[in-house]
Amino acid sequence: MISGTAGKLQGLTKSPGAGMVGKLGYALLYAVLAVVAVLQLFPLVWLLFFSLKNNQEVFNLPPLSLPVHLRWENYEKVWSAGNIDVYFFNSVWITIAATLLTVVLGSLVTFAITRMKWKGSSLVLGLFMVAMMIPVHSTLIPLFSLFNNTGLTDNPLSLILTYVAFNMPITIMILLGFYYALPREVEEAAVIDGCSVNRMFIQIVFPMTSSVLATTAIINMIYNWNEFIFVNTFISSDAYKTLTVGVQNFIGQYSTDWGAIGATLMISILPILVTFLFLSDRIVEGIAAGSVKG
Template sequence: MSALVISRRPVLSRQVARLPGWTVLVVWTAAVLLPLYILVVSCFKTTAEIYDNRLGLPKSWAFDNFVNAWTRANLGQNFVNSLIVTGGAVILTIVVSAMAAYPLSRYKLGWNAVMLGLFLSGIMLPIRLASVELFTLMRNLGLLDSLTGLILVYSAIRIPFAVFIFANFMRVLPSELDEAARMDGAGEVRILFQVILPMVKPAVSIVAIFTAIAVWNDFFFPLIFIFDDRYKTVPLAISVFVGQFRTDWGLVFASLAISMAPILIMYCLLARQIREGVGAGGGMK
């Protein structure tokens, strides 16, 4: 009997030791799920219902808010614009960042640390402090009211982070891969895109999802660079439902739910690669 009591004590002590961690996880889960719950139920409510009972269920589960949000904000065209800008920024960021990270990680150059430091400074400095100068540059280049201008701006902002990610993943690959490819007659471009990049798919997925989220949800740069309704992105289009004296919150929540769909789909497709990338990144030196 005494041996049974002694054997139970370590189990009980381990459970007590885990209690603070589980408490934090439960609180964090509630903090994440509560806004999502409010978003979902508010999509089916009128503005009066939302003000009357924010946490309650809607009186009817009609899709009127989704239909009205799609038609009144012209979300169809705005979705196409956001897809073009986001896709272009993701592709350009991956290509340019991989080309920059390749020599910094695979060659032993004396200025590698300095260059990586410059890229890291690009992560730390807030680009919005240079909004006036950036607006002037975009105007002089004729890139205002242009999706191409947005793609270039977003790519320039995301490249420092992407170079840092790619360089860390490429650095741990064995140098024998490069040497074997050169012996087979492959050039540097072919080595990068046909040998190195397939080996760092988790890094590509991490850069893609983080860039896509940042670009898709951004409201600031379309606001100051886009004036024509034909080139507005989804976050800028949703703002039409927010007025100075009245806001149609039902349409706002429905628009937000619609805008979340592409990012959720992208994350589901890349989730396995992202988990592998996080696990691999934890073992990097």
């Protein structure tokens, strides 16, 4: 009787109707995903067309229409006359410096909390987790007062220190799950062979966490690259401004160059967009790896 029931179920699963329903389901799923993809790409396409127009075309033409003449000179103007090349370089090196510092310090803290026994480790971890509940911009005035008293206003170091401080909690939280899942046998074997703690971290643990480190690095890069309020508050010299603030150069009291603004926004989006497209699989891999404990 059981074998007969199993045979009937097997026949149902292999029936043409079931296969057709499955194909229709996949077709519907891909159709929905295609619509979502188009909706996600719509702002980028609109911004590209926007950056190739002048002010008259921006207001008189439909949003997704191309101008009569593609004004690629908007990009040349913002790169040379608009000082965007300086802002772009500042965004690159400040983002890289803050990201590297955050990843290294976050790895050291996580290693100390998960692999070393010392009093106060739980308290330190709790303080980092509590820091995630503090609204970032509620600290704007205290930070400005601190940097002003220490001579760090209008200094890129103020941005790097701020980015590291506010990105450390989320970095540690992502690393924690991965460190808890690492096998201790490898470290124990290294200790038996006479490996020191520092050497074990640099040569064994740090390389083993490369996937989750890539995840934290990308998340940090996106935040650091797009951050606006701290740059606008702490930095006043054009020599240290980043792209997010540099777009204001094309907003005047009586006129605004909308095409130049669009070109600046397009330039600011492309690096982080390309980075995300090439490394998005590492984000999923790292988060999935860090979500399992034990």
